[in-house]
Amino acid sequence: MDAIDGPAVIKLSEQDAIAGLALSTEAHWNQTEEDWRIFLRDGVVFGIRDGARLVATAALLPYSGNNAWISMVLVTESHRRRGLATRLVDACLEAARKDGLTCWLDATPDGARVYGPLGFTPTSQLRRLKLVKSRSVSGQAPSTATLDALCDRDRRATGLDRTALLSAFAQRPGSRIVTANGAIALVRDGRAARHIGPLFADHTTAALALVGAIAASETSPLLIDAVASQSQFLDGLTASGWTIERPFQRMRLGRATAMAEEMPFAVAGPEFG
Numbered sequence: 478m479d480a481i482d483g484p485a486v487i488k489l490s491e492q493d494a495i496a497g498l499a500l501s502t503e504a505h506w507n508q509t510e511e512d513w514r515i516f517l518r519d520g521v522v523f524g525i526r527d528g529a530r531l532v533a534t535a536a537l538l539p540y541s542g543n544n545a546w547i548s549m550v551l552v553t554e555s556h557r558r559r560g561l562a563t564r565l566v567d568a569c570l571e572a573a574r575k576d577g578l579t580c581w582l583d584a585t586p587d588g589a590r591v592y593g594p595l596g597f598t599p600t601s602q603l604r605r606l607k608l609v610k611s612r613s614v615s616g617q618a619p620s621t622a623t624l625d626a627l628c629d630r631d632r633r634a635t636g637l638d639r640t641a642l643l644s645a646f647a648q649r650p651g652s653r654i655v656t657a658n659g660a661i662a663l664v665r666d667g668r669a670a671r672h673i674g675p676l677f678a679d680h681t682t683a684a685l686a687l688v689g690a691i692a693a694s695e696t697s698p699l700l701i702d703a704v705a706s707q708s709q710f711l712d713g714l715t716a717s718g719w720t721i722e723r724p725f726q727r728m729r730l731g732r733a734t735a736m737a738e739e740m741p742f743a744v745a746g747p748e749f750g
């Protein structure tokens with residue numbers, strides 16, 4: 478099918494959260510219905526239907542300082558290689574261009590093949606790691622920290638004000654913000670595993686110690702999206718039983734706007750940056 482002749486690109490609403498979740502679940506992603514509601518409520522989500530069925534999506538989530546995150550680029554298996562992802566990302570880029578936004582995303586290897594030709598260039602690399610846990614708690618939970626402390630640290634590390642996003646995460650049942658030795662992290666529920674991130678620390682030892690304390694106090698499988706250039710952190714995680722599941726390539730289209738003062742150890746997730 479020619480990309481130009483395809484079915485209409487439409488704007489989705491909060492009523493499409495469950496249909497969006499079906500697409501991310503088909504791709505074995507970890508998003509929850511609540512995650513979809515963030516994109517549908519605070520951003521713009523484009524979709525393509527085949528009859529009544531939602532078969533493809535892409536989301537644009539605006540952040541501060543003329544930046545936006547593109548994510549949830551999903552096409553159901555039977556409808557791939559027909560140009561649907563390209564059309565939906567184009568729709569996001571068109572919306573971003575109107576508002577003069579620089580676009581960022583974290584691409585899976587398949588996604589990077591779509592975004593490169595659209596003009597995105599690689600910036601940094603991430604690695605998703607998983608820890609399969611025994612169902613018993615083996616240590617005390619780390620101390621809790623405030624949302625303000627997490628938002629301050631996030632602003633220093635990303636150059637973005639993501640208070641709205643982080644507060645939405647923090648308010649969910651099961652979310653906790655934890656701290657030890659100057660390191661701080663958010664832990665929240667996902668569809669299939671609990672997610673650690675973002676995680677900030679002054680040094681690798683503190684970052685690893687905090688992950689270790691979180692793991693000891695959790696009973697579910699855990700995921701973390703680690704910044705690949707924090708190589709000692711990655712080595713420490715794999716040495717303590719975490720396995721690398723997949724790489725993500727961070728990419729940008731537009732001029733660099735956000736000035737970061739420190740490097741995070743783990744991000745909030747590829748869908749949020």
Ligand SMILES: CC(C)(COP(=O)(O)OP(=O)(O)OC[C@H]1O[C@@H](n2cnc3c(N)ncnc32)[C@H](O)[C@@H]1OP(=O)(O)O)[C@@H](O)C(=O)NCCC(=O)NCCS
Nearest residue numbers: 550551552557558559560561562563584585587588590591
């Ligand atoms: C990645 C994904 C969104 C691509 O959707 P799609 O609608 O098939 O993509 P398009 O048809 O627009 O592809 C455009 C071009 O990208 C490249 N491309 C896309 N998927 C590819 C693949 N699996 N292998 C090689 N090239 C690929 C091709 O050059 C393709 O053009 P062509 O078909 O004319 O050769 C889809 O495979 C998917 O949902 N995968 C699972 C979830 C995922 O990884 N999403 C990306 C998140 S960053």
